[in-house]
Amino acid sequence: MSDLTLILLAAGNSSRFKVPVKKQWLRIGHDPLWFYVTNRIKTHLPHANIIVVAHPDEVPFFRMMSAFTIICGGETRQQSLKNALKHVTTPYVMVSDVARACIDPSLIDRLIAHKNDADCIVPALGLHDTVVYNDETIDRAMVRRIQTPQLSRTEVLVRSLETTQEFTDESSAIVAFGGTRFFIDGDGRADKLTQTSDIAALECLIPPSTMLFTGNGFDVHPFEEGKPMVLGGVEIESPVGFKAHSDGDVAIHALIDALLGAACLGDIGMLFPDTDSNYKNIDSKELLRRCVLQLHQFGFVVAHADITIIAQAPKISSYKEQMRHVLSTLLHLPLTRINVKATTTEHLGFIGRKEGVGVIATASVHYFDWKNG
Incomplete structure (x- = not known):
């Protein structure tokens, strides 16, 4: 029995994705993106429990397409995550976003290899350009781009989210709560699909079927x-x-x-x-x-x-x-x-x-x- 649950967040409105299709429903071959991404990660985590968080209006349609546990999302990413965590019974939980479509298996391996090193294991990328904040140049070596998936101790993550403060990722909530965070090397292939122009950079995505x-x-x-x-x-x-x-x-x-x-x-x-x-x-x-x-x-x-x-x-x-x-x-x-x-x-x-x-x-x-x- 696995000690890990995978949560895939797919309940967003795709407001920045300027095409008629909601991002999570882009077809990759025949599969909608949420289904494609979940199966892609599941292949490398065959024994993990799987929870997919869907927009409330789309829950019945997600359930028609898969045997995954489908949970109703909330108004924010954090509320969607809290809804899903109510169904997690494993000591560890891996959380990712449907927008990170091309996660490489080696990144998942690195997360799991370091699961005992902190309360939250976080993939991060450094910056190579000059960074200016509030009109002052800062040391770019001190700046990181945070990615998902992130691997957390379930108990710590649940307690960290017992707040009205909103966080954009799990590690920020855990650190604010007093927990620990460990950085591993991120992967450029795990960049988010936010705008239509991002599609060209995601090489794992095949065109939709013409059927x-x-x-x-x-x-x-x-x-x-x-x-x-x-x-x-x-x-x-x-x-x-x-x-x-x-x-x-x-x-x-x-x-x-x-x-x-x-x-x-x-x-x-x-x-x-x-x-x-x-x-x-x-x-x-x-x-x-x-x-x-x-x-x-x-x-x-x-x-x-x-x-x-x-x-x-x-x-x-x-x-x-x-x-x-x-x-x-x-x-x-x-x-x-x-x-x-x-x-x-x-x-x-x-x-x-x-x-x-x-x-x-x-x-x-x-x-x-x-x-x-």
Whole structure:
């Protein structure tokens, strides 16, 4: 049994990363960065316990992708770390950030080799340039760039964080608490991925796969008197609308399921549960907008959409082009990659009896190509 737990912090908002994709969801081959980095370190620590800290909104999606222990992050790095430490039972804990993507195994070896030398073992790099602080030149030999991962005695780290003071790394908290810190040689390959310009320097990152992914969705809603009918984002002239928690736009609901299916990100009920009052009577165009935003943040780009509306009534043919234009804007796609079809059931079944409408949707997505912009 290992005496070590690895905590990977991946709950940030990537506010300085100026691309549509959140940094932790950049695709490395097929793997999101958080999964790639965790497995990369885990390969060298095969017996360690693994805890990954995710943004609260992303916890269910992290759990769908791995068997690691996934913990809900806090508003700050330190709060996220404190949340994770509640689940650590080993005497030692190694903490790293998802932004340090290319950690070399030799750095991990050095950390472990010195684990008994202090309360916190810290990789650090010296500076080769002149350093000026507050308009005065200082001795650069006294300045270090602190890196992660850092290896700490769990008990000491937990007690060091029992404070409202915020620290940017574990060693600073431990030293402020009165603990000891031991520096080892850092590694330039462990530099952080902070801005898009940093990607080129991280040689371990391979481009995303060029594979195309396709999903399908199906939804059906009965009619309801006294409601406006909205279908494909367009208001339809009809004496009835749809019975639903939201506005009942069955076409957009099926399309959302198709998009989530293509990305393997669950279904519309997972993203927008009908038990949540926030979605009561909501415009389904807003749901689709949020779905597409989430796809972008998780590293996907929508490639195409095809919708088949199955309705005996009302007649859809005169609205199809308007639907295509609405969906084009919401999906960030040209009209040439959006198709809307309509058919009937030849008076068979509940649709044929004019009791409701069903929709089948198909959509394709691919990974965001961070390598070529």
